[in-house]
Amino acid sequence: MSNRVMNTDKETDVKYIKKVTANPAKAATAQDNSKAGVKANSSADKAAPKAYGMPCLPQHSD
């Protein structure tokens, strides 16, 4: 599909794309939510935005 073909006026308000809503409250990992994770190492273990992809060792992800 090219940009040329796609370049056209919108005619109606019908929704073909229904975006789901992200849930920031769930942007924590099971490790963060474990009882130990919450209390362990104080703020070092709180949920934080991810900086990395899906690396080789599970703990390398922050």
Added chain:
Amino acid sequence: MLLLVGFNTRGFVLSLARFDNILAIKTQDGRVVGFHAVNLQVARLDEQVWTALEDPSQVRNDVKAEVLEWNAERDPEVTDGRAPNGIRTLSVNVAQICNMRCSYCAAGGDGTYGARGSKTAHIDLEKFKAQMRMLLDRVPDGGKFTINFIGGEPLIYPKTIQAIADDAREWATPRDLKLRFEITTNATLVTPEIAEMLADLRAFVTVSIDGPPETNDLDRKLASGKGSSALALQGVERLLVVQDRLGALACNAVFGAHNTDVVGSWNFLRQYPWDMIYLGYAAGPDDAVYSPRYAQGLATVAARAFEIGGEAELRRISQFDHLFRILDGKSRIHNHCGAGKTLLQVDTSGKFYACNWWTNVKEEEVGEDLTLDKAALEKFAPSLIELNNCGSCWARHVCGGGCMFVNRLRTGDKHRKDTEFCNRTRHIIARGIEYYEQSRYEHGQGD
């Protein structure tokens, strides 16, 4: 542009269509799921959107207009997950020997990384302490720092781990640095005393175990030649006693040419109350055969996990939890890992490397003793999406540009992409996006 990716030679097909930033995934139950590669948004798409991507002449203009509008949209709430400035994780080869002889070991099969007979089986503790202090001194007051114990098998030397942790705490406390201790172990040497030590460290423990004994013992043998499962599971039981005082307890099963039974392994491992299950893949020369099998196996596991326990069960598997976290956190990823940016590896002799799998790789050394090679590290400064030329991949802001170790292993150049890695990773991400859409849409959060 239409892009179809399939593993159809083995009975599995993943159908994707793409227009610029918009990816459409046709699921096996007939849904069409959309993903915006820049906004990290997920959507349920009308079948006509799929048609629009395949053949625009077959749909009305308003369908095309809606696709164009979404494609051009930029969500101001989405941020960029940039790495912090400076080294924040130090991974250390406490030992470069191992009590096991795993067939697929990335550390030379015996934990030595190929340096058999070396006098450096045990870390030079005093040299390491000085290196660790040097890096801790560079962390801003109140900042975070992670020390990751790997091997060989690090628990061959538990007193060394305790000594390092004690020194780190002593050095970090006056400046209120937040320390986190991590360890990857085969668990065969875990005694009640060692479990207690790890609890005291509030360690994040990852146990390397591949599945049930009949699988695990084929490739994860003790140095004596016997299977390791009995001892490993004994160690796991001892860790479970202190689990509520650990940072987390995870398992790491490795698949590859030696084993592609992801389903069988997961069925066994999920019986234990791990905080996280990692089902990883060890790249090798025959990945064209085994990588798709692994990907298919992981897709089957995801389907079963979601069926059994929905999002919660699916997110016990590390890769899917990670994806959900990125999508819910609305944070674009620019680096697959922190190698050379925030992560350094130091071996038993005091040499630094950017990646923990490059121990003993001479050309990948980035320093030694108390000297870091600034010029060598500067080469790791750009994002991995840039370095690995991933700017046009739809999965780039979830993957983060791929793995330099795998690239080097498979293509001979750490910045030349490995096709199998890319296919495998996109497959996992696409599957995960399907379940994310299902989880958020079915809970009444559809727009």
